[in-house]
Amino acid sequence: MLEIKELHKSFGRHEVLKGLNLSVKQGDVIAILGRSGSGKTTLLRCMNFLETAQSGTMAFDGELFNLAHITKQEIARVRKKTAFVFQNFNLFRNKTALQNVTEGLITARKIPKAAAIEIGKRALDKVDLAGKYDAYPHQLSGGQQQRVAIARAIAGEPNIIYFDEPTSALDPALIHEVLTVMRKLADEGMTMLVVTHEMNFARNVSNKVIFMDAGEIIEAQPAERFFDHPIDQRTKAFLQTYNAGSSII
C-alpha cells in the first residue's frame, strides 16, 4: 500500500538519508530501530512532508508522488490518509482532550461538529480515556497525553499511522499504558510504522523490523528472524549493546 523509492534527504551538506527503499503492506507493523542520528525520525518526517526530501518517490494508495516536487493538494490528500504521533505528544494546549481529537475533523475534514464529537468520544474511549474528555493537556500525565495524541491519530481513520518514538519522553511507569494501546491497534490490523527503542515492542508486536544506520537501511527482516538471526555485523553489534544493557539490570 506504500512504497518509498530512492529517498534522499540532506540538511545542508550533511546527507541524512542516502537513497532509502521501503515497502509497507496493509496491516504491517514495522518497527524502525537504530541509534540516534541514524535518520529514523527524518524518514518518518519526509513521508508526511514535515521535511522536504531532495529526491525520491512514494507510491501510496494508488498514486505516485514525487517527494521533491509535491504540490499542496497532494500533501493534503496524503495527510488525510495518514496520521502522525510525536515523541512530545504535541497536543494543542488550549484545547481539551476531546477538542484535540475533534479539531482536525471539524476544520480540515469538514465533519459536522456533533458527528465529530461522537467520533472523538469513541476514539478517546478506545485509548481508555473515557473520563477525560474535558481535561486540558496540563491536567494529564505524559502517558495520558500520548494516548490523547493516539486518539487524535485514529479519529481520522488513516490508512497508516507514523509513530516517532512515542514512549521516549515518558516515565518508565507510563510507557506500558501507551504500548498497550498501540498493541491493541496492531491487533486490529492498523498499519503502523514505529520508530522506537522499545525492543520488546519490536519483537512481540511488530511483524517486521528495519535497522537503520547512517542514513541507510542495513537490515529488514521479519521480527523474529531479526532478533534471532541478524545478518549484518552492525545489526549484531547494535543488538548486543542492548542485550548487554538489559543484562546489567
Add this chain to the structure above:
Amino acid sequence: MADEHLLAVIVDSFWKILLPGLTMTIPLTIISFTLALLLAVIAALVQFADLKGLKQLARFYIWIFRGTPLLVQLFVVFYGLPNIGILIDPFPAAVLVFSFNEGAYCAETIRAALESVPKGQFEAGLCVGMSYMQIMRRILLPQALRTAFPPLSNSLIAMVKDTSLAANITVTEMFMVTQRIVARTYEPLILYIEVGFIYLLFSTVLTFLQRIGENKLSAYEHQEGR
C-alpha cells in the same frame, strides 16, 4: 482660609478635568489601541510567516516608530505634514500617531509570544490536515495572545498616560484642560497633582481589568511547565 480656597479649586476643577478624560482621553486610548493591536497582529504575522517583502516592510515600520520619540512623531504629522498639503485634524492626527507608535511595540510583543508557542503544535496541526491559517487562528494565536496579555496590558496603561502628549497638538484632553485651569487659577502644584491622580485612577481600573482578564484566560494553563 487658604485651605478653603484650595478645596474650592480642587472641587471646581475636578469635573472640568474628568470630563475631557471621559470624552477625549478614553476614546483616544480605546480607538488608538484597537488600531494598534490590528497593526501589531499583522506586523507580527508577516514576520512570523516569513513573507518576503512584507517582513522587511514590517521591520522598517517597527524600526521607525520605535526609534523616534512619540512627541516628534506627533509634531511631524500635525505641524509638518501641512507643508506638503496634508492637513489632519488634531484628534485623528493623534489617533494616527498613537496607533502606529503603539502598534510597533505591540507587534514585537505578539511576535515573541507567537514564537514562544512550541513548534510541535504547528506540526501536529499540519498532520491532522489543518491549513496554515486554521492553525494560526485556532491554535497558535489564542495561546500567543494569552502569553502576550500582560505585556499588552502594560502597553495599554502606558498609552493612557502618553495621550497627555496630545495636548501638544491642540487635542483638548485632560492635560490641556488642566493647563488652562492652571493659567487661570495659578495653582499648578495642586492641579497637576490632581490630574496625575485622575490618570492614576484610570490606570488602576485598567490594572483591575487586567487581573480579571488574566483569570479568565488562564483556564487551560494553571500549572504551566510541570
